[in-house]
Amino acid sequence: MSTLRRLVAYLRPHAGWVAIAALSMVGVALALIFMVSLVGPLVKTVLGPDATLPGMSVGAVGSQAGSAVVPAPKARTFGFAKAVETWFDNARAAIRDVVPTDALAVLLLGFLAVLVKNALTYLGHYAFYRAGLATMKDLRDRLMDALLGQSARFYQKRPSAALMSRLTNDVEQITFAVSDRLSELFQDSFTMLGLIVYLFTLNLPLAIVVFVLAPVVVWPIAHFGRKLRHRSYRTQERMGEVNAVADEVIKGWRVVQAFGMESFERRRFREATWQHFRASLKTRKVLALNAPVVELLGAAGVMVLLYWANRQITAGVTTAEQFGTFLLGLYSMYQPVKRLTKVNLALQGAIASGQRVFEVVDEPVEITDRPAARPLPGIREGIRFEGVSFAYEPEKPVLRDFSLDIPAGKAVAIVGPSGAGKSTVAQLLPRFWDVEAGRILVDGVDLRDLELRSLRAAIGVVTQETVLFNTTVRANIAYGQDVVDEARLAAAAHAAFAEEFIREMPQGYDTVVGESGVKLSGGQRQRLAVARALYKDPPLLILDEATSALDAEAEAIVQRALENLLHGRTTLMIAHRLATVRAATTIVVMDAGRVVEQGSHAELLARGGLYAHLAELQGIKD
Ligand SMILES: Nc1ncnc2c1ncn2[C@@H]1O[C@H](COP(=O)(O)OP(=O)(O)OP(=O)(O)O)[C@@H](O)[C@H]1O
Numbered sequence: 001m002s003t004l005r006r007l008v009a010y011l012r013p014h015a016g017w018v019a020i021a022a023l024s025m026v027g028v029a030l031a032l033i034f035m036v037s038l039v040g041p042l043v044k045t046v047l048g049p050d051a052t053l054p055g056m057s058v059g060a061v062g063s064q065a066g067s068a069v070v071p072a073p074k075a076r077t078f079g080f081a082k083a084v085e086t087w088f089d090n091a092r093a094a095i096r097d098v099v100p101t102d103a104l105a106v107l108l109l110g111f112l113a114v115l116v117k118n119a120l121t122y123l124g125h126y127a128f129y130r131a132g133l134a135t136m137k138d139l140r141d142r143l144m145d146a147l148l149g150q151s152a153r154f155y156q157k158r159p160s161a162a163l164m165s166r167l168t169n170d171v172e173q174i175t176f177a178v179s180d181r182l183s184e185l186f187q188d189s190f191t192m193l194g195l196i197v198y199l200f201t202l203n204l205p206l207a208i209v210v211f212v213l214a215p216v217v218v219w220p221i222a223h224f225g226r227k228l229r230h231r232s233y234r235t236q237e238r239m240g241e242v243n244a245v246a247d248e249v250i251k252g253w254r255v256v257q258a259f260g261m262e263s264f265e266r267r268r269f270r271e272a273t274w275q276h277f278r279a280s281l282k283t284r285k286v287l288a289l290n291a292p293v294v295e296l297l298g299a300a301g302v303m304v305l306l307y308w309a310n311r312q313i314t315a316g317v318t319t320a321e322q323f324g325t326f327l328l329g330l331y332s333m334y335q336p337v338k339r340l341t342k343v344n345l346a347l348q349g350a351i352a353s354g355q356r357v358f359e360v361v362d363e364p365v366e367i368t369d370r371p372a373a374r375p376l377p378g379i380r381e382g383i384r385f386e387g388v389s390f391a392y393e394p395e396k397p398v399l400r401d402f403s404l405d406i407p408a409g410k411a412v413a414i415v416g417p418s419g420a421g422k423s424t425v426a427q428l429l430p431r432f433w434d435v436e437a438g439r440i441l442v443d444g445v446d447l448r449d450l451e452l453r454s455l456r457a458a459i460g461v462v463t464q465e466t467v468l469f470n471t472t473v474r475a476n477i478a479y480g481q482d483v484v485d486e487a488r489l490a491a492a493a494h495a496a497f498a499e500e501f502i503r504e505m506p507q508g509y510d511t512v513v514g515e516s517g518v519k520l521s522g523g524q525r526q527r528l529a530v531a532r533a534l535y536k537d538p539p540l541l542i543l544d545e546a547t548s549a550l551d552a553e554a555e556a557i558v559q560r561a562l563e564n565l566l567h568g569r570t571t572l573m574i575a576h577r578l579a580t581v582r583a584a585t586t587i588v589v590m591d592a593g594r595v596v597e598q599g600s601h602a603e604l605l606a607r608g609g610l611y612a613h614l615a616e617l618q619g620i621k622d
């Protein structure tokens with residue numbers, strides 16, 4: 001489906017408003033044409049020699065009052081123009097019954113037309129904005145739905161700024177095209193169409209002359225526009241060069257002066273400003289020529305028209321009033337034509353934005369529930385990695401035939417050199433990524449046969465980078481809970497050694513922690529993360545370098561908090577510092593994506609392998 005068709009599909013739920021808008025725009029166009037058609041009668045009845053308005057000499061009014069509506073001498077019109085004339089005659093006759101003079105009737109009709117036109121303009125724009133803004137909301141919501149369902153590989157491919165720009169700029173661009181440009185497209189097309197039909201039916205020969213002449217006037221306008229765009233692009237490039245030199249001098253003035261390069265930089269800068277000067281001058285030349293040339297051509301066109309009109313009027317085919325109406329009608333087409341040429345640009349922009357938005361919306365979700373996925377009630381036996389292989393990028397294996405057992409209720413620690421794949425193991429458990437070969441089993445069931453929601457609900461993660469949200473301490477600990485169990489909250493904070501500092505904060509549990517928790521120290525953030533995991537009370541706990549960013553004292557506190565968390569829980573613990581893992585039931589040593597050793601602290605030390613080597617480096621002897 002083309003992007004444009006999909007964008008239109010987003011408008012469909014708001015079709016009612018679009019219809020109201022379109023109808024209003026038709027009304028606006030008709031009112032405008034009616035206003036144009038009033039020029040003749042206005043000139044004749046209000047400004048002409050027989051004009052009669054209330055407040056004039058009684059005699060004049062009296063002489064008018066007797067006669068019925070004087071039909072104006074009619075020029076040859078047909079079709080639409082004739083119909084407009086008939087509306088006018090009927091309306092004037094109707095109004096003439098309640099107002100004293102003919103001129104007043106015409107004035108009132110004119111005002112009425114303006115009133116209707118503007119009221120409908122308001123309604124039309126309101127309806128279009130409503131549809132456009134509602135579309136913007138729908139698109140944004142749809143995009144967010146897509147983002148919420150996406151997985152690690154997706155986020156890895158796209159910088160967050162690029163995604164943000166889709167949510168803001170691109171959606172905005174589409175809305176702009178819908179509510180501003182599309183409304184103009186509707187209004188201007190109706191106006192144009194109406195005016196063209198009107199002019200052709202008003203005075204066919206004149207209209208033919210105009211539409212033969214039109215390209216002669218329109219072509220130079222288009223030509224100047226193209227030239228101007230090209231030239232101003234060049235000027236901007238030159239300005240960029242000026243800025244580049246200036247930027248280097250300003251930032252590097254110390255170097256410039258120390259090396260005595262002032263005259264070199266001066267020459268470079270003068271060359272750049274000279275180029276900019278020449279390019280700007282060329283742009284201004286086009287700009288300065290534009291208006292005079294267009295006006296001259298326009299005037300030449302009008303001269304031809306006037307000559308033609310003169311012949312028609314003397315031949316009795318048209319009247320001066322009708323010619324005035326014709327000219328005004330022609331003039332009224334100028335703005336719509338000008339705006340219509342811009343619609344295409346906006347539409348192209350919206351389509352490009354739409355493509356960027358739909359690209360994200362359409363991205364297939366890599367990690368989803370299988371059709372027969374079942375919920376995970378809890379962990380009874382344990383977790384087993386069976387010959388797991390995994391790579392983030394093709395041809396670069398990170399885990400190779402990796403096997404590991406984490407018995408229920410026991411803590412298993414992974415240690416190993418940086419880049420061994422420890423964090424990768426942790427990321428596979430909540431299925432942020434799926435394994436390539438082998439499988440991961442929970443109580444004998446493949447992770448991929450479990451409902452994603454219930455799997456993730458069963459896992460608590462504390463990592464080195466704690467993610468805190470810009471909300472209260474309470475909401476951060478009880479993340480995702482509408483109803484907060486205060487007793488459990490306090491218990492979690494207590495066990496995480498966070499109670500004390502929370503109580504010292506200005507509003508206690510109601511203190512907002514700032515974006516990513518900037519108002520907290522690293523250790524405090526970490527303890528809130530532990531409290532969050534405690535509050536969640538998950539059957540499986542993953543600790544990935546949960547204390548590595550802390551100093552010794554803070555680490556000791558968080559370590560004690562973690563011990564509260566570990567108690568009898570199935571745990572996967574990853575750490576650099578061997579001191580933090582020696583309490584684990586089993587320690588697994590990883591290197592280059594494989595398990596190389598496994599055992600208790602004492603067993604591994606006795607083996608004299610990689611673990612013993614790492615222990616020696618960290619000064620651990622027993
Ligand atoms: N998101 C990713 N995309 C591509 N490659 C990655 C990604 N994350 C990790 N890697 C690569 O995978 C390998 C294992 O990384 P991992 O983070 O699992 O190591 P680690 O054992 O946790 O190391 P450290 O002790 O430094 O935290 C590394 O070579 C790393 O470059």
Ligand SMILES: [Mg+2]
Binds near residue numbers: 422423424545
């Ligand atoms: Mg890591």
